Amino acid sequence: MSAEERLVSADAGGPDEQVIEAALRPKRLDDFIGQQRVREQLSLVLHSALRRGRTPDHVLLSGGPGLGKTTLAMIIAAELGKPLRITSGPAIERAGDLAAVLSTLSEGEVLFLDEIHRMARPAEEMLYMAMEDFRVDVVVGKGPGATAIPLDIAPFTLVGATTRAGMLPGPLRDRFGFVAHMDFYEPAELEVIVKRSARLLDVRITDGGAAEVADRSRGTPRIANRLLRRVRDYAEVRADGVITRELARDALTLYEVDERGLDRLDRAVLTSLLRKFGGGPVGLSTLAVSVGEEPETVEVVAEPFLVRQGLLARTPRGRIATPAAWAHLGLTPPPTAPMAGTLFDLGDAVEEGAGKGAGKGAEQGDDQDSVIS
């Protein structure tokens, strides 16, 4: 099962979903829900620039998929009243690709560079100069005869987006005047988002219904909007179209998304860890075989959210369930069950040090923080 097929995947879906997402995007900063601090800071950056009649500092939006980076980029252009040019890291394979974009920007235009961490290295150098001096050197010719022709470009605002801020080279990160870290949303914020989307989709929903959808959305607006649409389908076919708490609960039970937003795979991994391995520790590949999945699938698709939820811990000895995992599945831990937080609680420092040496019996997956997104 690929991550994209999951109802609870935070990644963007196919073209159909993208059309709906576009329709649900807030257009102005005031309509953007949650991320209070980012919103306030950004508002200051933009409005002070407007007042001074200058282009604002370049903005870096960093955060997981589906948290609103693209939405904010569009809002920035709208607030500035300037056109928006959209490109992405993977589209820029050579410096020339970037030069072509930069040299055709109009004064004050907002350039949205999505997945900026995936841009080609040579283009990065060019971007540094463009960001700082609004100038690029276009290299003409090859070898010893090559010459660099400086080219002025119109002052612009770069909005970079990345799900991997850690992968950005320092010099690039430093050239952004404002870095916005987007966090997961609180249930109360997601509830407001769900109600707003319901209004736009012409769906009737009660407060309880919205809260139920919000609670199962993993802190992510994209997932909230997707669950809302599935619950709407259910409400239209099985009921009178109104989404109440009970209906949302029934619908999401049918779609196998539980109260904490765990789906079938998440629950299978957790159930196996508890029932077959007494809560662990168990190695990643053994755990994966026990649920009939590839280790990568378990590690990349299921585990990050389980870890984030504090249901599972990755230790040098293998995967361990936390007390919360037993509670969530309504199971009683055996008296001897080792649990993270008690017997085998190895702090991060120990984990790192021990991970290398204790590698023999423990089949360790990649326990880097980067996969715990």
Ligand SMILES: Nc1ncnc2c1ncn2[C@@H]1O[C@H](COP(=O)(O)OP(=O)(O)OP(=O)(O)O)[C@@H](O)[C@H]1O
């Ligand atoms: N703060 C918000 N208020 C209301 N809706 C939001 C908010 N943030 C995101 N959304 C909705 O969630 C969906 C996904 O948002 P968006 O495309 O901006 O995420 P993203 O961070 O760019 O994701 P990716 O990393 O996959 O590009 C959009 O439909 C958008 O309308």
Ligand SMILES: [Mg+2]
């Ligand atoms: Mg995006």
